[in-house]
């Protein structure tokens with residue numbers, strides 16, 4: 561456990577700015593006095609792009625690398641062409657820092673709006689591959705803008721990349737009480753990538769005899785996430801399926817405002833990056849309606865990653881207690897942050 565944390569902070573766009581402020585508030589409140597927190601904020605996102613045309617210059621990438629972890633709000637803005645910041649900043653970070661495990665826990669929190677209220681405990685983790693799939697930018701367009709346009713977006717799947725994330729998922733499943741791992745893909749149609757994923761999943765599985773395995777096509781997985789979510793313990797899946805499944809998982813377990821994530825480089829070669837699952841939500845930016853809880857729970861994942869288990873668990877316990885106590889009156893972003901900061905400090 562480190563006695564100092566060098567934290568890079570990228571608030572980003574829209575509600576990213578608002579929720580990161582609350583995440584930092586709670587982080588400061590929960591840390592013991594003898595842990596020194598050093599933060600450096602990075603001006604990256606839409607404003608920077610409008611001012612300079614830059615998304616993520618090499619010097620800033622190099623400077624970010626010198627940190628123990630990164631806390632990110634959200635990236636993307638309606639005034640910037642779609643994809644410029646998402647690819648040029650967010651995905652560039654995930655790829656450059658080899659965040660091959662995109663960890664997205666889903667828990668049914670108390671007292672939240674969900675079609676699953678009253679169901680048995682729902683507590684699963686999605687291990688989403690973070691550096692491959694259709695997100696690599698392997699594609700192009702011919703005769704762009706004409707009626708004869710052809711566009712490709714090729715999904716990249718390497719045995720190296722699949723094996724390392726599948727192995728990570730087995731390790732996580734093996735460490736959990738239920739020891740169950742479900743592979744989600746679409747190998748009835750995406751036969752090349754799908755069969756490779758399944759073969760690697762089966763081969764690596766031989767090293768984990770205590771882990772029960774299961775396979776679901778992604779379309780069926782969306783049914784079971786709503787009708788039988790308790791069947792899931794750990795899910796491993798590719799970058800795109802994981803992106804979609806985790807928004808659905810958030811929606812059925814209390815809302816996107818509660819869903820946390822970590823972009824992890826398990827080797828420690830690069831800093832891992834923690835961020836809410838949601839985006840910059842331009843529809844509510846500046847209104848005080850953004851729920852900062854997802855970011856605060858991402859701070860808990862960050863602390864756990866850095867070895868501060870007690871503080872991570874305290875945040876999670878206090879989030880559950882806060883949700884229990886919230887009542888019906890809506891609270892602002894600041895009010896939720898203040899309440900959680902007070903709880904974790906006390």
Ligand SMILES: NC(=O)C1=CN([C@@H]2O[C@H](COP(=O)(O)OP(=O)(O)OC[C@H]3O[C@@H](n4cnc5c(N)ncnc54)[C@H](O)[C@@H]3O)[C@@H](O)[C@H]2O)C=CC1
Nearest residue numbers: 634635636637646816817837838839840841843844850851
């Ligand atoms: N990791 C990231 O930085 C991500 C960035 N994006 C980007 O964000 C922008 C907006 O994308 P959308 O598709 O609208 O997804 P979004 O996640 O920003 O918003 C979807 C819906 O959820 C609501 N919402 C999101 N976070 C919330 C919170 N904390 N509290 C309460 N409500 C919340 C929004 O108001 C909206 O109605 C786009 O530019 C997109 O590319 C999208 C997803 C992830």
Ligand SMILES: CC(C)CC(=O)C(=O)O
Nearest residue numbers: 646647650651803837838
């Ligand atoms: C904006 C995308 C690049 C990312 C996304 O939607 C996600 O990671 O959940």
Ligand SMILES: [Mg+2]
Nearest residue numbers: 803804807837
């Ligand atoms: Mg997403």
